[in-house]
Amino acid sequence: MRKNQRPDPLDKLDTQLREARKIQDQKAGLLEPEERVARRLAFRLAGRAGVEIVAGFGFGAAVGWLLDEWLGTRPWLLIVFILLGTTAGMMNTLRVVWKPITGQDLPTWARGGRLSKLGNPETAREESKVANVSRLRERSSNDD
Template sequence: MTDNRNDGLEDRLKRLGSELSDMRKEDPRYAADEARAAENRKGYRVAVKLSSEFVAAIIVGALLGYLLDHFAGTGPWGMIVLLLLGFCAGVLNVLRSAGMVAAPHPADRVGRTGNDKNDAA
């Protein structure tokens, strides 16, 4: 007896779900709300990406500075210099990701490969 009742409830639930989806498709407010929510999610995703790139660059700079100071005995100077370089690298990465600064051209990179007129001589 409980199987028939569960089957009836499942059928009603499926029918209700399909009716709701049909009503949402017809409602223009629902489409606008969904577009706004998608835009907000995209903004949060970009914000998390940019902030994590910035923080990671600073942490890597600080860690490398600490290791330099520890093994070379340079006092706080390695940490200070590499922390500042990490900060600058983080700012540059954020600006590149945000589209404010262009990425370097592949031909300008050090150690480039390919056919070049200067390489042939």
């Protein structure tokens, strides 16, 4: 599945849908208020942050326990993997929470391979939505 091998019908469908939606939204005057978007983001961040650490700890403990059982090295791998797992959980939490709280990007090495250029797509998307809304508002007030 290379990029150029993918049939463009999907791309075409995408642009068509996008345009149709734009016209529809303009007709209906549907614009999302910034406050609502921001509040939704905060809600989700709070829900996500804690679970990541717990899951990291649990996964590390499980892997460490099983490896110890297998290699007969109790308790050393358990300790090591609990530390690693909790660290991974904290990294995941930081990735979710860092930008919205500090307003700055995480250092590249802490972002993991995946998010290096995009930032956190989840928050990036909400941010771009907020920006879009204010831009559209500006434009419409200029037109008047």
